[in-house]
Amino acid sequence: MTFADLWRELEPLGRDPGTGGYRRYSWTPADAQCRAWFTREAEKRGLTVHPDANGNLWAWWGEPRPGAVATGSHLDSVPDGGGFDGALGVVTALAAVDLLREKAFYPERSVVLVAFTEEEGARFGVPCLGSRLLTGVVDPQAARDLTDDSGITLAEAMASAGLDPALIGPDPALLDGLGAFVELHVEQGRALAPMGSAVGIAEGIWPHGRWRFDFQGRADHAGTARLADRQDPMLPYSSTVLAARQAAAEHGAVATFGKVIAEPNGTNAVPSAVRAWLDARAPDEATVEETVTTIRSASERFSQEQGVTLSVRQESYTPLVRFDKALRDRIAEVLAASGIDAPVLPTGAGHDAGVLAARLPTAMLFVRNPTGVSHSPAEHADLADCEAGVQALALVISDLAGPK
Ligand SMILES: [Zn+2]
Numbered sequence: 001m002t003f004a005d006l007w008r009e010l011e012p013l014g015r016d017p018g019t020g021g022y023r024r025y026s027w028t029p030a031d032a033q034c035r036a037w038f039t040r041e042a043e044k045r046g047l048t049v050h051p052d053a054n055g056n057l058w059a060w061w062g063e064p065r066p067g068a069v070a071t072g073s074h075l076d077s078v079p080d081g082g083g084f085d086g087a088l089g090v091v092t093a094l095a096a097v098d099l100l101r102e103k104a105f106y107p108e109r110s111v112v113l114v115a116f117t118e119e120e121g122a123r124f125g126v127p128c129l130g131s132r133l134l135t136g137v138v139d140p141q142a143a144r145d146l147t148d149d150s151g152i153t154l155a156e157a158m159a160s161a162g163l164d165p166a167l168i169g170p171d172p173a174l175l176d177g178l179g180a181f182v183e184l185h186v187e188q189g190r191a192l193a194p195m196g197s198a199v200g201i202a203e204g205i206w207p208h209g210r211w212r213f214d215f216q217g218r219a220d221h222a223g224t225a226r227l228a229d230r231q232d233p234m235l236p237y238s239s240t241v242l243a244a245r246q247a248a249a250e251h252g253a254v255a256t257f258g259k260v261i262a263e264p265n266g267t268n269a270v271p272s273a274v275r276a277w278l279d280a281r282a283p284d285e286a287t288v289e290e291t292v293t294t295i296r297s298a299s300e301r302f303s304q305e306q307g308v309t310l311s312v313r314q315e316s317y318t319p320l321v322r323f324d325k326a327l328r329d330r331i332a333e334v335l336a337a338s339g340i341d342a343p344v345l346p347t348g349a350g351h352d353a354g355v356l357a358a359r360l361p362t363a364m365l366f367v368r369n370p371t372g373v374s375h376s377p378a379e380h381a382d383l384a385d386c387e388a389g390v391q392a393l394a395l396v397i398s399d400l401a402g403p404k
Contacts, residue, residue, distance in 0.1 A: 020377040023079060031117075031161075039057065053164075054134050054171070056115065056134060058114050064110055068110035069111050069180050070181040071089075071184070071397060072089055072093045073119075076118055081120070081377075084374075099391070100398055103394075109401040117130035135356065137358075181353060182396055185349075185364060185365070188349040188374035192368040198388040199367060202345060202364035207281065207284065208282075209288065217231040230270050231307040234262065236310065239302040248280070255280045260276040280295075326361070338395055369381055
């Protein structure tokens with residue numbers, strides 16, 4: 001089956017007809033459809049699908065044996081996300097298996113295709129939750145207690161999808177069986193287009209984290225409450241947004257308030273509370289810390305001025321990731337030998353590969369994104385570039401899993 005055929009089948013699942021964006025939130029019907037599609041496609045190819053206890057799907061080509069070569073990405077999305085983020089890596093992995101089969105390749109080392117769960121953290125707030133649980137960097141009880149915006153816990157969501165949330169947590173046996181992980185992903189940014197390359201190799205991932213800001217004020221009447229008497233949490237929140245932009249520019253970082261909830265969210269009421277989430281990233285950890293400290297202290301000052309109480313809590317943090325240099329060099333060599341010039345790039349985006357990199361040799365391939373736009377329905381990759389990604393991934397798999 002070609003990449004385009006596979007893509008056509010997955011494309012409509014979880015897409016909002018109004019915005020054209022994807023809402024593939026974990027443990028929802030859209031997510032179940034994507035999982036069923038992956039399982040079906042894997043089984044059609046004779047792969048054996050073993051879901052792990054954390055909800056990640058593993059499709060084995062050949063008997064699971066130590067030193068397996070893993071490849072894949074995630075199927076969930078951000079709110080109104082693009083179709084390529086995550087899905088491209090999963091579809092490419094299936095298409096690469098087909099391509100290798102056509103060439104009569106049979107793996108000497110096991111090959112396993114993976115679809116990680118809740119990579120975006122769009123529903124439960126913690127990105128890469130599936131890989132973090134697997135590697136044991138998230139406490140299972142804390143994970144079970146995570147809630148979505150309507151108060152449903154992860155434990156409840158998993159149970160309603162037929163999984164036993166009591167079993168989530170680290171799986172060292174599964175990890176020990178993996179010799180390498182290669183994640184192909186759509187480029188999020190625009191570095192490859194001006195270089196004229198369809199495919200790139202990741203160098204590392206910027207350190208990044210999420211912080212929740214709770215501004216607690218006092219609800220009041222928008223018509224009768226005197227300005228001087230108000231404790232309006234929207235005011236320190238909005239000043240904080242501007243301060244974040246300024247602090248990021250000064251420190252050479254990026255800082256974003258992309259999610260905000262006003263309570264009770266009424267047009268004619270001073271809000272009682274504003275909850276907002278800060279995402280901050282920078283080339284190094286000290287810069288992330290300085291940027292967040294600057295934003296936080298500015299926010300405390302603004303809140304005090306308005307009689308608003310502020311509490312700030314870190315929800316997740318990922319240190320600087322450097323991908324395995326030996327694996328990266330080997331991939332560059334394999335691609336170069338086939339005439340593929342794949343530049344090495346850093347990225348500000350987090351990935352499951354970044355989490356797994358702490359446990360095993362890990363690498364990433366990027367497929368050119370002509371506009372650089374991601375986490376948006378406008379995200380795009382040309383079909384020819386996706387096919388170049390399939391070729392590159394197949395070359396890498398045949399090198400890592402083939403006869404030596
Ligand atoms: Zn992604």
